Amino acid sequence: MSPALSVVPSLLALALVAHPVAAQVEDVDELDPIVITAARTAQTADEALASVTVVDRAEMDRRQSHTMTDVMRGLPGVDISTNGGLGHNTNIYLRGARPDHTLLLIDGVRIGSASSGFLPWASIPLGLVERVEVVRGPSSSLYGSEAIGGVVQVFTRSGEVGPLRPRLLIGAGSDNRINTQFGVSGGTDTDFGTGWFDAGLGFEQTQGFNVCDGTPDGGGCGVYEFDDDGYRNGNGSLRAGWAFSDRLEIDLNFLRSEGDLEYDGSAFYGNEKRQVLQVLGTRLTAKPLDPWTLTLSAGRSWDDSEIFANGEFINRLDNRRDQLSWQNDIAFAPGQLATIGIDYLRDELSTPTDYDETSRETTGVFGQYLGRLLGQDLQLSLRHDDNEQYGGKTTGDARWGIALENGLRLTAAYGTAFKAPTFNDLYYPGFGNPDLEPETSWSAELGLSGRHVWGEWALNAYQTEVDELIAFDAATYSPMNIDQARIRGLELWATADLSGWLLDGNLTLLDPRNDSEGPNDGNLLPRRAQQTVRLDADRRFGQIDVGATVFVSGRRFDDDENAVRLDGYSLVDLRAAYAFSDALRIEGRIENLFDEDYETAAYFNQPGRTLFLALRYEP
Template sequence: MALSIVSVPSLHANNSPTTSFTLSPLVVTATTTEQNQADSLVSVTVIDRDAVNKQQPQELSELLASQPGIDIVTNGGYGKSTSIYTRGSSSTGTKLLIDGVPIQSHSTGSSSWQYLPMFQVERIEIVRGPKSSLYGSSAAGGVVQVFFPEASQETQANVSLGGGSFNTQQASASVSGLSGDASYLLSVGTFETDGTVVKEHAGDMGYSNDNIFTRLGYEFDSGAYAKVFIMRAEGQSDYTTSTGSLRSNDFVNQAIALTSGVDLTEDWQSEIQLRESRDDSDVLNDKGVKTNSYFYSRSRGVRWSNTLSQSNHKLVFGAEHIQDDFEGSYTKERTSKGVFAQSLSQFGQASAQLNIRADRYDEYDTQTTGGVALGYQIDDVYSVRASWRTSFTAPTFNSMNAENWGYTLTNEIRPETSESFEVGLRGDYQNSYWDVAVFQADYHDLITWNYPTVGNIESARVRGLELSTGLQIEYWSFALAATIMDTENLSAGAEKGNRLARRANKSARIDVDRHFANSTLGFTVASYGERYDDAKNSALLAGYGVLNLRASYDFATDWSAELSIKNALDKEYQTAKDFLNPGRGVFLTLNYSAF
């Protein structure tokens, strides 16, 4: 039905002055260079600022829910442990970038998705399928990059106050502008909630997050530039142990980058980035006193990237050096060095993308990854693409030290590897588009924890179909995403033929918004099919659907109000066994913009 709706030319011109609906926005994550989403040779989803503002998210998982190829598992409500699975990869196989800075815990190998402050988020890009050939380890399933805004061209200040269910309170303020050749943006925010019941009879689990974001930039007369980016979030998130004791994570999540670029020639742009990220946690007892459980995870890196442009061809090449450090119940550090190259070529209606990268780690042999993607513009409307890509994920520090917690290693832990094939077809019209992709991903040496053992399983296979569409008719905007996915453990043993744990067999998402002169009304339905919570396929979690309602109103000059009802039907559901997600929540936010 969705295909039949969007496979016709535009029915009405877009006359709405209140929407910036974009059918083919610019993306950079897929290639590190700007290109239209419609021209990408790999599957990409873009959540632009208009969509972010309309959905009024309090956590990143709200925006990612039921997007093509994305599975989300949370241990309860606000600020609780969250895992992202892209195209059936493990929870360590989706790389999170914050304005180009990777951020993750080297103990678990996954990112603290739940702690990312949503105020000031400008745009989100989701690249599906392996991208190790550009970004190194932890991109077997894909990459999610979150962008914060650049400084505004004119002085601008914003203040936001909100609150609602679960005794939730939030406040934020920002100022941005230019001063000669210098630009600046400073934002501060706070979010606090009593939370909801995460486990039965355990009481509400609170969460707080205080955050700051700043960006400074300077443009030289020569065209060179330098910019500094800092994002820091810190706070506490309550949880209960398996024995019922109350604990709290005292966390710090931070990303810092200093980036400088220059045009070496008319056709050669060069950029170097120095960066550091932190993912720290101290466990507090029910009295707020630190226990002996903690981890401090830090990554420092330098990335040198170059882009050579000539007619219809681009060459991207560079090198990267990364130092990872971890301190907790054990201490460990790791160094890696990588070199990469990418070519982008246009030959009339045909296009090609070639990638290769080599990463050398201290502990094991060089990991070489690559990819080939081909595309063809059939006519002004239809285009087709096909790709083959490989990837790898370095073992987590925890898996390499699992014996510290009484586990037995079934083998010397090896890096996870994958290869993926994809074919896609897309149609672009004046006010609508559709995109269909079929893929197969073969994963090798996936690291699994199954007490009392931890080790690599031989292989797993994931096959899937993804659909996304967008349509605008006058003041209405519609978006639909759907995924059908089949996962299978191919390793020898009792679990051969089982579905991979925590991956849903299907998902769908519908976004509908109606734009008026100074207000909007909209809703989102996000749903997932059933999934197993364990590798043995003995714990089946039922499928579910969640309805979110929203409205916004510009009630005076420089003033606006936003109302959202999350989980409006008060649906009870679990994405991890025995962990309850929040029920219905009503939230109101007031915004003021100055200058």
């Protein structure tokens, strides 16, 4: 760890996006994208007091990203571990917090398994995605449980007024990989209002490779199946909306992703999983009065899976999350906005496994002030969640910012957050502990940023302490609130446009420590690299686009005891595209150019050098 870091101190909630996002993005400069997630209301990125990264469709296409792993890898404060290649389990550590300490939303709808807390990153079809917002830091004061490390919100494609616009991508690559995407969008303006829609379909598959280094005696990752582990996925989405007037608007979003994954397993654990991710949401936005915006939303997400061993059914687990939300944004004075609202969430699971309980309900009440006083920016939020299992939990957040000379801005923040125990923690037969309390945290952050003619940059230092972490207790042979963690981090990123080159770079330094009493006290938390660096460079030469990405990750440990070390690694990707016209181009990408052999989880192989070619049509 760098010495410098050691001194650094049924039915939708939360749905706040759809057509208004698309409409407002067009009204701001490219350097000032609209951010929804940081404050549950629209603001430009330079106004947001939270540390935010926005990856839009143009950037995904320029970098030829095809998976959520492509988008997330190397973002400030983000680390990733995967159990193989395309479609395999993926965990994201946001600011060093555990994977289930990140809240994941799709078009405002809460996603993830209520039984295990697992987030289905690999099931999100990137071809249907318009933009991704990553908010770093505690956000429970606006969103409730799970937002200790931050929030990631995925926005699917949305249409706009105009003629029908088709899009098509046909691609193939290494490991017999195929990826096809088709979509169409459009909209109309009539005497009765304005309508828009976007519909998309996609399919991808790969033969894969052997993801697990097992041995005949069960060593390595515990199994021995020396075969390729393939993946297939079919997906589709629909977003549509209608604005009856400037004061009344309604929209609908639906996404379905169905995948079939092969993995190295056993007759007991299975070696094939069929997983279905579905998201359905609707939202009504009204302005009863000029200063008052009322948003009513409802949604449901499904995370269903079936496990097979050599074609024989073993088990199934179906998770369903129903959400309702009522939000009021009141601009009571120029530059002053108050937000108050209520969220309702019901988690329910269905499985042959005999859980002690299979459903629970949570109601959250929240309020926020967002404004400017005496030349200083403030964001103050408070929330109380009431859950029928663990009772009440109150969280708060305070953010402050001030503009300095020469385009500089100083920010500071303090917030608390929590994570509710999962159904497995509470109710799994023979294992669960219904007396568990939520995991809690506090975080403090100090930031300095700059905006200049050549680009912009930001430096953020933070510390997070997490208490009441749930861990297995050998004395009681059940999960208990016995662990603690202390995480310190430093994030530096910059973007620039120099001599026609689009440059983007960031550095993350992380010191994630076990702070619990016992033999692991002071050890590094597993599967988090202490240093990561990413550099991107892209340029256009007439009809030709070229680009490269360099990603460097430091060492990490795979276990709490810090006995299994995973070495650091470096990846180099190259990309190029040729535009036959404004609408048609051919593109190619080489990943892991030097065929680096590395692991982000012990014994699980990662893709070697791969090539992917695609023909893209999008007028």
